[in-house]
Amino acid sequence: MTDYKILFTGSVCSGKTTAIRSLSAIETVDTDANVSDSAIRRKQKTTIAMDYGVLELSENSRLHLYGTPGQERFKFMWQLITSDLAHDAEAMVLLVDNTRNDPFKDIRFYVEEFRDYLVRRRLIIAVTHSDQRANPNFDYYMNELKRMGLFTTVFFIDARDPAAVLTVIKEVMGSRDKSIDWPALTEHLVASKQLLAAALGEPEEVEEAPEVSLLDAAMNLRGITGAMHLDAERKELSSNVSSMQSKALLKSMVNMVSALESKIAFMGSIDSLVLCGPEQETLSIFLEKEQALGLCSDKGLSLTVIRDQAADLLQWSEK
Amino acid sequence: MIESLVSVDEPGVIESSCLLRGSEVLSSTFPADKRNHETVGRKAFSYIFTYVSKLRSKHDEAHLEIGDKRLSGFVIQPDMVLICLSDKSCSVVKVRNHVNEVRMNLQSEA
Numbered sequence: 255m256t257d258y259k260i261l262f263t264g265s266v267c268s269g270k271t272t273a274i275r276s277l278s279a280i281e282t283v284d285t286d287a288n289v290s291d292s293a294i295r296r297k298q299k300t301t302i303a304m305d306y307g308v309l310e311l312s313e314n315s316r317l318h319l320y321g322t323p324g325q326e327r328f329k330f331m332w333q334l335i336t337s338d339l340a341h342d343a344e345a346m347v348l349l350v351d352n353t354r355n356d357p358f359k360d361i362r363f364y365v366e367e368f369r370d371y372l373v374r375r376r377l378i379i380a381v382t383h384s385d386q387r388a389n390p391n392f393d394y395y396m397n398e399l400k401r402m403g404l405f406t407t408v409f410f411i412d413a414r415d416p417a418a419v420l421t422v423i424k425e426v427m428g429s430r431d432k433s434i435d436w437p438a439l440t441e442h443l444v445a446s447k448q449l450l451a452a453a454l455g456e457p458e459e460v461e462e463a464p465e466v467s468l469l470d471a472a473m474n475l476r477g478i479t480g481a482m483h484l485d486a487e488r489k490e491l492s493s494n495v496s497s498m499q500s501k502a503l504l505k506s507m508v509n510m511v512s513a514l515e516s517k518i519a520f521m522g523s524i525d526s527l528v529l530c531g532p533e534q535e536t537l538s539i540f541l542e543k544e545q546a547l548g549l550c551s552d553k554g555l556s557l558t559v560i561r562d563q564a565a566d567l568l569q570w571s572e573k
Numbered sequence: 574m575i576e577s578l579v580s581v582d583e584p585g586v587i588e589s590s591c592l593l594r595g596s597e598v599l600s601s602t603f604p605a606d607k608r609n610h611e612t613v614g615r616k617a618f619s620y621i622f623t624y625v626s627k628l629r630s631k632h633d634e635a636h637l638e639i640g641d642k643r644l645s646g647f648v649i650q651p652d653m654v655l656i657c658l659s660d661k662s663c664s665v666v667k668v669r670n671h672v673n674e675v676r677m678n679l680q681s682e683a
Contacts, residue, residue: 499630503630506620506621506624510617510620514613514617518609518639521610521640521642522639522641523639523640524637524638527617527621527636527637527638528636528665529634529635530632531630531632532633534630534632537632557636558665
């Protein structure tokens with residue numbers, strides 16, 4: 255029996271757990287826990303350690319499927335999986351959620367994080383959730399990836415569809431193991447999943463994540479005490495900053511940044527302005543072209559954590 | 574004063590620095606090609622810390638990220654602000670720790 259491995263990674267909600275479940279012949283091992291960060295805007299459970307499943311490719315070969323947790327705070331698991339469990343994987347499949355405000359930011363991030371791992375293996379990009387947001391489309395991905403210097407294969411898939419996920423596997427394994435009968439495997443996989451679904455009866459209604467506003471999601475984060483959402487013109491859309499002093503300071507920071515933005519565009523874009531002190535809560539403004547987010551946080555919270563949380567909140571907010 | 578500022582600059586941490594009293598530059602190590610950063614830092618931090626003191630707040634540190642650079646402002650004395658230019662990739666903690674090391678020198682010479 256020949257054993258192969260593939261690693262799935264990508265942001266929260268990109269479909270890693272679902273893709274592995276779609277393929278696995280065994281009951282998948284997953285490590286879900288209640289969401290306790292900005293991902294609460296999208297789902298209530300998230301992978302905190304890893305996903306694992308097995309796909310029988312043929313009588314003589316099988317594929318072990320590993321999935322990383324999405325959140326950067328579980329980075330220690332990324333290292334454990336890439337250096338140990340899946341150190342000999344054939345390829346890494348990067349799942350990209352097309353509903354994110356900037357999917358390419360995710361691609362840049364994960365390619366950078368897994369740079370060393372990718373030196374010796376293939377990267378495949380699998381775009382998910384394109385039924386919810388069609389753009390960027392395939393051509394845009396190809397052009398943008400070329401511009402980024404990434405010459406890779408891109409698939410648009412529905413992670414719930416075994417046949418779709420199998421096309422990604424075929425791309426990796428097709429040339430590696432010529433003995434696999436792909437049409438038969440697809441037929442068998444689809445049939446077994448249908449059989450399983452029939453045996454289990456009508457699928458339970460998928461519990462939709464309750465509508466959570468950007469401000470509520472921010473308040474769900476450890477150490478965040480207030481938030482302010484601003485539009486492209488840097489006008490306040492909503493705010494729950496209770497301290498008058500903090501609100502006044504945040505507004506003055508926004509005013510200053512707005513005044514500077516157009517004048518110093520030639521120096522680059524202003525990404526953030528942070529104000530801190532030993533006895534005061536930290537005040538930060540994070541700016542994107544279409545929107546901005548102001549945050550009040552405990553003075554002990556590291557600026558890196560605040561920045562990561564803000565980036566995640568802005569990735570799924572309505573502009 | 575310029576000698577003290579030279580000790581503020583540290584390869585890999587702080588590229589250039591300048592000391593402000595109010596909005597006036599007392600001393601600076603910003604080279605000519607980084608003069609724009611100095612001007613932005615001067616305007617931004619004098620504005621923000623003036624407002625901070627008007628509201629009687631105790632914030633004494635600010636970081637403004639522009640492109641691949643970061644301007645950091647540290648209140649050294651009530652009317653004195655040290656502005657540092659660093660790479661955005663350099664950690665804020667590193668910049669802060671280095672400024673804390675040279676803070677006493679700057680205060681005594683002010």
